[in-house]
Amino acid sequence: MKILYFAWLRERLNRGEEEVSPPPAVVTVADLIDWLAGRDEAFAHAVEKRALIKAAIDAKLVTQAAPIAGAGVVALFPPMTGG
Amino acid sequence: MDVRVQTERFDPGAELNAFLSASNGAGAAATFTGVVRSKPDDPITALTLECYPELAINQLKAIVTEATGRFDLLRATVIHRYGTLAPGEPIVQVMTLSPHRDAAFKGAEFLMDYLKTDAPFWKQETGPNGTHWVEAKAEDDAAKARWA
Numbered sequence: 001m002k003i004l005y006f007a008w009l010r011e012r013l014n015r016g017e018e019e020v021s022p023p024p025a026v027v028t029v030a031d032l033i034d035w036l037a038g039r040d041e042a043f044a045h046a047v048e049k050r051a052l053i054k055a056a057i058d059a060k061l062v063t064q065a066a067p068i069a070g071a072g073v074v075a076l077f078p079p080m081t082g083g
Numbered sequence: 084m085d086v087r088v089q090t091e092r093f094d095p096g097a098e099l100n101a102f103l104s105a106s107n108g109a110g111a112a113a114t115f116t117g118v119v120r121s122k123p124d125d126p127i128t129a130l131t132l133e134c135y136p137e138l139a140i141n142q143l144k145a146i147v148t149e150a151t152g153r154f155d156l157l158r159a160t161v162i163h164r165y166g167t168l169a170p171g172e173p174i175v176q177v178m179t180l181s182p183h184r185d186a187a188f189k190g191a192e193f194l195m196d197y198l199k200t201d202a203p204f205w206k207q208e209t210g211p212n213g214t215h216w217v218e219a220k221a222e223d224d225a226a227k228a229r230w231a
Contacts (some may be wrong), residue, residue: 007133007205008216059137061201075135077201079219082132082163082204083117083175083195 001068003036006077009053012046022068029055030064032074052078084159086143088136090166095173102160102178109157110131113187115177115195121170127210132174134165135203146197154190156181163192165204196226 004017026035033053037044047053055062055077068074095116143144153171158180164205168174175198179190206217 004135006135006203010133034176056135056138056203059141061138061142067194069171075138077135077203078216079207080200081206081217081219082134082140082202083223 001062002073003032004073004074004075004077008078009046009076013043027067027069028064029057029062029066029068029076032068033064033076042054047076054079084144084147085160085161086140086147087160088134088139088143089164091164093162093164093173093176095176098160098162098176099175099178102158102180105158106180109180110182111184111187113179113182113184113191114172115175115191117146117175119168119170119172119174125210127170128209129169129209130174131167131214132165132208132211133205133207133211134163136165138160138203142200142202146194146201149197150179150193153193153202154179154181154186156186156190159190159194161198163198163202163204193230196223196230199223200227 002017002019005013005068009015022032022035024058026032054077055064057071058073099114106112121127143161147161151159156179160178162176164174177191177194179187181187200223207214208217
């Protein structure tokens with residue numbers, strides 16, 4: 001699946017997107033964040049404030065508890081500050 | 084419903100006139116325009132908005148649908164820009180149409196409160212001391228929560 005990053009998360013990771021293949025044990029968005037943090041120290045540092053991270057699956061806003069099975073694109077980003 | 088997410092500058096007055104010209108005597112139209120702020124004690128030279136356009140369109144459509152049902156709006160338009168903007172430039176415009184002013188005002192306020200926390204835009208300010216990401220504010224969450 002493809003992962004998109006936005007705003008300061010994108011900056012801290014120094015990439016806007018990447019292609020990943022998480023193992024079957026990675027069930028939810030929260031699991032995915034844990035798995036990504038486990039492979040990459042920079043990622044673990046960037047998502048230190050884990051509860052702040054918001055997510056979307058295939059351009060639909062979801063919670064971190066949402067299952068990622070069948071997802072094409074998962075987006076991870078900080079709280080939104082538009083308007 | 085008209086939802087637009089764009090980098091191009093828009094003309095707030097022309098947008099309002101177009102909105103009103105299709106109002107068919109509805110009675111009440113409310114408009115909110117958000118512009119890039121630069122205060123003398125906290126000047127900025129540029130505001131850059133990052134956006135996830137596909138999600139922004141989905142979110143704004145959902146917010147407009149919710150507002151339309153809740154306040155019985157006849158019509159609502161949201162225009163939101165992203166990219167790099169200068170102080171004084173319009174960022175966002177919300178327009179609502181209803182038979183009476185109360186619903187038009189409330190609908191516009193609801194749309195702004197929701198889009199501030201639920202639409203995927205991220206602001207970055209550039210000023211004399213460099214560039215920084217604008218932090219999400221607790222009062223924006225509180226403003227949204229009062230509609231729950």
